[in-house]
Amino acid sequence: MGEWSPSICIAFGWRLEYLAVRPEYLQWVVNVQPSTSPGYxxxxxxxxxxxxxxAEFSRLKKENPSGDFWAPGYLIMGGSRPHPPQLVRDYIRQTRTRQGQENS
Incomplete structure (x- = not known):
């Protein structure tokens, strides 16, 4: 992830300001053109x-036929600094609770 994310950003003309690869989540701060929607x-x-x-881990592809490695949902906030880790953990917990994966 640490190598791929910067390359993807360069390819699309985005400037990667910060990247953190954690076991529970991936967090980055990226500068994009105003015409680039968050959904895009x-x-x-x-x-x-x-x-x-x-491509790197074919076993994961076999286990997940959806073609999307990532769990549903994401948190997008404006700003030039990373979100506080506790805020991200709370978001993950709340999302998993809504999806029925954790008890409240």
């Missing part, structure tokens, strides 16, 4: 990284 940014990042992950 996420669709491209999900597609591109899923393709690379499945």
């Amino acid at each position: 940014l996420m669709r491209i990042m999900r597609q591109q990284t899923s393709e690379k992950i499945f």
Whole structure:
């Protein structure tokens, strides 16, 4: 992820300001043109990284026929600094609870 994300950003004309690869999540701060919608940014990042992950780890592709490595949902916030880790953990917990994967 640390190598792929910067390359993807360069290919699409985005400037990667910050990248953190954690066991629970991937977090980045990216500077994009105002005409780039958040949905487009996420669709491209999900597609591109899923393709690379499945090419590198074919077992994961067999276990996940959806073609999308990532769990449903994402958190997008404006700003030039990373989100506080506790905020991200709370978002993940709340999302999993809504999806029925964790008890509240």
